[in-house]
Amino acid sequence: MAKREIYVHFMVFVFSVVIVSASDQEGGVNSEEEADRISALPGQPKVTFDQFSGYVTVSELGERALFYWLTEAVHDPLSKPLVIWLNGGPGCSSIAYGASEEIGPFRINKTGSSLYLNKFSWNANANLLFLEAPAGVGFSYTNRSSDLFSTGDQRTAKDSLEFIKRWMERFPRYKRREVYLTGESYAGHYVPQLARKIMAHNRIAKPNINLKGIMVGNAVTDNYYDNLGTVTYWWSHAMISDRTYKKLLSTCDFRQQKNSDNCESLYSYAMDQEFGNIDQYNIYALPCNRSGGSRSSRQHMHLPHRPRPIIRQYSGYDPCTEKYAEIYYNRPDVQKALHANKTRIPYNWTACSETLNRNWNDTAISVLPIYKEMIAAGLRIWVFSGDVDSVVPVTATRYSLAQLNLPTKIPWYPWYVKKQVGGWTEVYTGLTFATVRGAGHEVPLFKPREALQLFNSFLSGKPLPKS
Numbered sequence: 001m002a003k004r005e006i007y008v009h010f011m012v013f014v015f016s017v018v019i020v021s022a023s024d025q026e027g028g029v030n031s032e033e034e035a036d037r038i039s040a041l042p043g044q045p046k047v048t049f050d051q052f053s054g055y056v057t058v059s060e061l062g063e064r065a066l067f068y069w070l071t072e073a074v075h076d077p078l079s080k081p082l083v084i085w086l087n088g089g090p091g092c093s094s095i096a097y098g099a100s101e102e103i104g105p106f107r108i109n110k111t112g113s114s115l116y117l118n119k120f121s122w123n124a125n126a127n128l129l130f131l132e133a134p135a136g137v138g139f140s141y142t143n144r145s146s147d148l149f150s151t152g153d154q155r156t157a158k159d160s161l162e163f164i165k166r167w168m169e170r171f172p173r174y175k176r177r178e179v180y181l182t183g184e185s186y187a188g189h190y191v192p193q194l195a196r197k198i199m200a201h202n203r204i205a206k207p208n209i210n211l212k213g214i215m216v217g218n219a220v221t222d223n224y225y226d227n228l229g230t231v232t233y234w235w236s237h238a239m240i241s242d243r244t245y246k247k248l249l250s251t252c253d254f255r256q257q258k259n260s261d262n263c264e265s266l267y268s269y270a271m272d273q274e275f276g277n278i279d280q281y282n283i284y285a286l287p288c289n290r291s292g293g294s295r296s297s298r299q300h301m302h303l304p305h306r307p308r309p310i311i312r313q314y315s316g317y318d319p320c321t322e323k324y325a326e327i328y329y330n331r332p333d334v335q336k337a338l339h340a341n342k343t344r345i346p347y348n349w350t351a352c353s354e355t356l357n358r359n360w361n362d363t364a365i366s367v368l369p370i371y372k373e374m375i376a377a378g379l380r381i382w383v384f385s386g387d388v389d390s391v392v393p394v395t396a397t398r399y400s401l402a403q404l405n406l407p408t409k410i411p412w413y414p415w416y417v418k419k420q421v422g423g424w425t426e427v428y429t430g431l432t433f434a435t436v437r438g439a440g441h442e443v444p445l446f447k448p449r450e451a452l453q454l455f456n457s458f459l460s461g462k463p464l465p466k467s
Contacts, residue, residue, distance in 0.1 A: 032170045035339075042333045043114025044106065049074050049123060054339040056170070058135070058162040064147065066163045067132045067139035067340060069095055070171075071105050071123045081178035081212070081459065083126040084164070086133060086194075088186025088220070089352055090156075090360050093138030094130040095329065096351035098183070101321040102444035103451070104128065112327025120448035122455050126180075129167075133160050133190065136356045139329075139340040139349065148355050152362030157193040161201060164209060175207055180380075180459070181214045185392060185441065186303060188219025189363065192370040199377055213380030215458050217443050218392040220303060221400040222366040227254035229396030237283060239390065240270045257365070280390045282440025303391065321445070322351050368403055375406075375430035382432045382458045386439030386446060387423070394435055406430055415453075415464035422450040425464050434464060 036054035050072045055065040073080040085098040100108055105121040105128075108114075122128055132138035134156040136148045147155075168175050179198075181191045191214050202208040220226060231252075235245035244266065252263035259267070279285045328334055329349050335341040341349070374381055383401060385394035406428035414421045415434065425434040436443045436450050444451035457464050 030170075030172070036170075038337060038339075041106070041115060041337050042331065043109075045115065045117055047074075047105065047117075049077065049105070052171075055140075055342065056163050056166045058159040058166065063143040064135040064159060065141055066135060066159060067095070067141075068163070068167065069099055069130045069338065070127065071099075071121075071130075072127045073123050073125065075124075077127055078173070080126050081180055082129055082174050083122065083180045083182055084129045084131055086131055086160075086181070086183035086187040086190045088184060088188070088190065089137070089357055090134075090186045090189075090363075091137055091353040091356035092185075093351050094132050094183075095138050096322065096325040097442060099128075099130045100325045100328075102442055103455075104130065108321070108324040108328045110324060112324050112331070115328075118448070120444070120452045122444075122452065124452070125456060125459060127174075127177075131160065131163060133163070134356070135159065136353050138351075139335075139338070141343050141345065143343075148353075149359040150361050151356060152360050153189055153193055153364055154362055156190060157197045160190070160194045161197040164198070165201075168209070176210060178210050178212045180212055182216065182455075184217040184219065184443070186220050188216050188221050188392070189367055191216050191219075192367045192374065193364070195374055195379065196370050199373070211379065213382070213458070214374065215382040215384070215455070217384045218386055218389050218441050219383060219397065220392055221397065222368055222403065223257070224254045224366075225399035225403065226392065226396040227252070229399040230390070230393055232399075233390055233393035233395040234270065236395070237390070239278075239283065240274045244270050244274060257363075279440075281442070282386075282388050282446060283390050284388050284438075285440060285446075325351055366400075368400065371404060371431070375404075380458070380461055381430065382434065382454075384423075384434045384436060384443060384454055386441060386443040387435045387437060388439065388446075389441040391441050397433070401431070401433060404428075404431070410463055413466060416467050417450050417453050417465075419467070422447070422453060422464070427463055432458075432463070 033052060036052040038051040038053055041051075051070065053067070053069040055067055057065045085094055085103060087094040087097045098104060100106065103122040105118055105123050106115040107118050109116060132140040134140070134151045135142040136151065142148065164179075181195055183191050195211060195214050198209050198211045202211070231240075231245060231248045234240045235242070240248075248263070248266050248270070251266055252259055326349065329340075335349075371381065383397060385392075385397045387394045408426060409429055410427035412424060412426045415423055415425050421437055423435040423437045423439075425432065434454060436447050436454065439447040439450065443454075454464065
């Protein structure tokens with residue numbers, strides 16, 4: 001072969017490599033991505049956006065793998081940020097809650113046979129990555145059963161960072177994308193702790209993860225102030241008597257991880273004798289009719305700042321949405337379409353893992369020190385509260401955030417959606433706080449239009465509308 005001919009073939013090869021590389025970086029789909037592509041979910045309406053789901057191994061020995069579901073933005077996904085969503089528990093599934101009844105593009109019908117569109121989905125303006133963490137939650141798995149009894153905040157943050165790094169290797173076109181971390185409830189720990197891990201990673205490694213900000217709702221933040229704010233909410237909303245409230249304040253040491261027997265008895269009396277049959281996640285919502293015999297997987301979940309398990313009734317416009325998710329995601333055809341349950345777990349998929357929840361190994365007493373680090377780093381930080389949640393109520397969040405002593409930039413004012421008050425907000429130096437009027441623990445479930453406005457304002461970095 002002549003030298004000129006060899007040179008031509010070589011240049012064609014180089015040019016092809018460059019095109020493939022550019023395709024990977026600027027929007028093309030590589031082979032690893034393609035293996036995770038969802039062609040369509042059973043019963044799914046037609047959509048114009050791409051979806052991917054699957055597993056990313058996060059441990060050196062390969063025994064732990066986290067499950068994800070990516071729903072790309074409806075329009076121009078290459079120009080949109082990556083928003084990672086985490087649900088709390090600890091032990092609850094981001095697929096069951098965030099994706100299926102809160103911010104995702106689909107809702108599940110009552111029989112678990114099909115999906116319909118959520119017109120207030122957050123993928124209108126962002127690429128949504130739902131992450132199930134830690135291993136043992138939802139479809140995420142571990143091959144080492146001892147992990148289910150030794151997981152806590154530290155391993156969850158470590159594995160979640162490892163997930164993001166390896167996921168971006170699989171999806172290189174997201175490497176330089178703006179990243180925002182979001183979530184609710186016990187993700188009030190997950191999100192700041194993961195942000196801290198990312199900031200530490202960025203100080204020593206290249207390429208950096210382009211973390212721009214965080215947003216958390218009804219978030220577990222500080223044990224003492226969460227507990228104090230919770231019992232204050234109960235009393236201020238007439239859920240408990242003056243007598244019980246005063247006894248709780250005088251008997252319980254809210255700074256302790258484990259309460260005294262007398263304190264436990266007071267909590268039991270309040271919940272069993274004074275609350276009545278209400279949904280603690282939305283004190284004004286009707287509970288689900290459980291005549292079908294199904295019990296909520298959150299019925300006996302325990303939050304580390306709470307002294308005893310919460311009796312979960314069900315919540316939402318349709319209070320039985322959790323039940324529909326457990327029907328749908330246990331279908332073999334759905335699991336196949338999602339590339340899920342590849343290890344063939346011998347038990348039903350559940351929205352929450354009681355085993356993980358009851359055996360949570362370590363929990364931070366407070367994440368307020370991390371807030372100070374994030375503010376110093378210049379991250380955009382928004383915290384919001386549905387104001388009819390009694391589990392992590394608005395009073396708890398306000399007490400906790402007050403400890404940061406942040407200067408006020410824009411004083412308290414009502415914000416609006418369609419000429420109606422959506423809630424109230426105050427903008428501080430380094431942080432925005434907002435309430436969502438009439439929303440329970442899962443804000444986007446109860447107030448989807450208001451939640452979307454909240455999200456859009458957060459992404460734009462602009463204060464919530466005053467009219």
